[in-house]
Amino acid sequence: MSELQSVEAALAALIKDVSPVEAETLPCEQAGRRVLAEEVIARLDVPPFDNSAMDGYALHHEDAGKRLPIVQRIAAGSEPRPLSRGTCARIFTGAPLPPGADCVVMQEKVEVVDDAADVPLQVPADNNVRHRGSDVAAGAVLLEAGQRLDAAALGHLASQGVMEVSVRRRPRVALLNSGDEIIEPGQPLAAGQIYNSNRPMLKDLLQRFGAEVSFIASMPDDAEGTRAMLALAAEQADVVVSTGGVSVGEEDHVKAAIEVIGRLDLWRLALKPGKPLALGRLDTSDGREVRFVGLPGNPVSSFVAAWLFLRPLMGALLACPNLASLPKLAAKAAFSTRTGPRWHYMRVTLSMEQGGITAHAFADQGSGVLSSCVGADALAVVPADSQIEPGDTVECLWLRSD
Numbered sequence: 581m582s583e584l585q586s587v588e589a590a591l592a593a594l595i596k597d598v599s600p601v602e603a604e605t606l607p608c609e610q611a612g613r614r615v616l617a618e619e620v621i622a623r624l625d626v627p628p629f630d631n632s633a634m635d636g637y638a639l640h641h642e643d644a645g646k647r648l649p650i651v652q653r654i655a656a657g658s659e660p661r662p663l664s665r666g667t668c669a670r671i672f673t674g675a676p677l678p679p680g681a682d683c684v685v686m687q688e689k690v691e692v693v694d695d696a697a698d699v700p701l702q703v704p705a706d707n708n709v710r711h712r713g714s715d716v717a718a719g720a721v722l723l724e725a726g727q728r729l730d731a732a733a734l735g736h737l738a739s740q741g742v743m744e745v746s747v748r749r750r751p752r753v754a755l756l757n758s759g760d761e762i763i764e765p766g767q768p769l770a771a772g773q774i775y776n777s778n779r780p781m782l783k784d785l786l787q788r789f790g791a792e793v794s795f796i797a798s799m800p801d802d803a804e805g806t807r808a809m810l811a812l813a814a815e816q817a818d819v820v821v822s823t824g825g826v827s828v829g830e831e832d833h834v835k836a837a838i839e840v841i842g843r844l845d846l847w848r849l850a851l852k853p854g855k856p857l858a859l860g861r862l863d864t865s866d867g868r869e870v871r872f873v874g875l876p877g878n879p880v881s882s883f884v885a886a887w888l889f890l891r892p893l894m895g896a897l898l899a900c901p902n903l904a905s906l907p908k909l910a911a912k913a914a915f916s917t918r919t920g921p922r923w924h925y926m927r928v929t930l931s932m933e934q935g936g937i938t939a940h941a942f943a944d945q946g947s948g949v950l951s952s953c954v955g956a957d958a959l960a961v962v963p964a965d966s967q968i969e970p971g972d973t974v975e976c977l978w979l980r981s982d
C-alpha cells in the first residue's frame with residue numbers, strides 16, 4: 581500500500597455497498613434537515629381554488645374600460661357569489677375569484693366613484709389570477725425520496741396539510757481523536773499541549789451532513805488503548821471517524837489498530853492536505869460491519885477530508901443525492917501555485933468580478949493553518965504535477981451548500 585491512491589478511487593471504495601439506514605416517521609416540525617425516505621404525493625391542488633394575487637377588483641375581461649357597480653366584497657376565507665357581467669367585486673389578495681370573473685385589476689389602477697369602479701381600458705383575461713393547481717396538482721410528486729427537507733420543502737408539505745413524514749434516521753457517528761497532547765477547552769494548557777480544535781469542527785460538519793454524533797471520546801496514545809476505544813466506538817455507531825494518528829510515526833496507532841481489529845481498505849492518498857487518510861471497517865459484537873474513516877490530525881487535513889469523504893458517506897447512508905458530491909463551479913485563479921504528486925485542495929474565497937467568478941487563495945495553505953478554512957467559500961482543485969497562474973481557470977468545490 582505504498583502507492584498514493586486517487587481521491588476518486590478512495591471515495592468509490594468508501595461508499596461501495598453502503599446501505600441506507602432505516603426510515604422513521606417524524607412530525608414535520610421535527611423533520612427539518614432530514615432526508616425523505618419515500619416520495620410524497622400531493623393530495624391537494626395548490627392553490628386549492630382560483631384566487632386573486634392583488635387587492636383590487638374582480639371582473640370579466642370583456643368589461644374592461646367600463647364603470648362597473650361594485651356588487652360584492654370578497655375577503656380571503658369567504659365564499660364568493662357568482663358575478664354578473666357588467667359588474668365587479670371588491671376582492672383581496674388570496675380571496676377566491678367569483679364564478680363569472682376571469683381577471684383582477686389592482687386597486688391602484690381603479691378610480692372608485694360612489695359604489696362603482698372605473699377600470700382601465702385593457703385588462704387581459706387571467707390578469708392577477710392564481711389558478712387552482714398552478715403550483716401543485718393533486719396526484720403529482722410533491723417531493724422526491726432523497727430530498728433534504730429544507731425550509732421551502734417544509735412549507736410545501738404544510739401547504740398539503742401533511743403532518744408527518746417518513747425520513748431516514750440520522751446515521752450514528754462515533755467521533756474519536758488521538759493525541760495525548762490534545763486537551764479540551766476549559767483546562768489550562770501545559771507545555772506542549774494544544775486544544776482539541778478538530779472535535780467541535782468535525783462534530784459540527786457531521787451534524788451539518790445529517791449525522792447524529794452519538795459517541796465522542798479521546799484515544800490514548802498507545803496501541804492497546806487505541807484498539808479498545810475503536811472497538812467500543814464501533815459498538816455505538818454506524819460509522820467510526822477518528823482524527824489523528826494515521827501517519828507513519830511510532831506514536832501513530834490508529835491505522836495499526838484497524839489492521840489488527842478490523843480491515844484496512846485503503847491508506848495514503850494523492851491529496852494535499854490529507855495524505856495519510858485511512859479507510860477501513862470494524863466488526864461489532866452484533867454482527868454489523870461499521871465503516872471506519874481515519875482523518876489525519878492536522879486540522880486543515882481533517883476539515884478538507886471531511887468535506888470530501890464524510891459528506892458523501894452520509895449521502896450514501898441517507899440515500900441523499902445532494903450530499904453525494906459538492907457543487908462545482910469554474911473560477912479564475914487570483915493566485916499562482918505549482919503542485920507535486922498530490923492534488924491540492926486549496927481553501928479559497930470567491931468574488932464576482934467582471935468576466936465571472938474569481939478564486940482568492942488564503943495566503944498560508946499549510947495543513948495546520950486552520951485560519952485558512954475560516955470563511956472559505958470553496959476548495960480550488962489543482963491537479964497533481966500542474967501549474968496555475970493568475971487568470972487560469974480552476975475548478976472549485978462549493979462549501980456553502982448543505
Ligand SMILES: Nc1nc2c(c(=O)[nH]1)N[C@H]1C(S)=C(S)[C@@H](COP(=O)(O)OP(=O)(O)OC[C@H]3O[C@@H](n4cnc5c(N)ncnc54)[C@H](O)[C@@H]3O)O[C@H]1N2
Pocket residue numbers: 757758759761762774775776777778779823824825826827828829832853854855856875876877878879881947948
Ligand atoms: N515522516 C512523516 N511524517 C508525516 C507524514 C509523512 O508522510 N511522513 N505525513 C504528514 C502529514 S501529510 C500529515 S496530514 C500528518 C498527519 O498525521 P496524523 O494523522 O498521524 O496526525 P497527528 O500526528 O496525530 O497530528 C498531526 C498534527 O495535528 C495536530 N492535531 C492532532 N489532533 C488534533 C486535534 N484533535 N485538534 C487540534 N490539532 C490536532 C497534532 O498536534 C499535530 O500537530 O502527519 C505528517 N507527518
Ligand code: MOO
Pocket residue numbers: 851852853854855856876878880881947948
Ligand atoms: O496531508 Mo497532510 O494533510 O498534507 O498535512
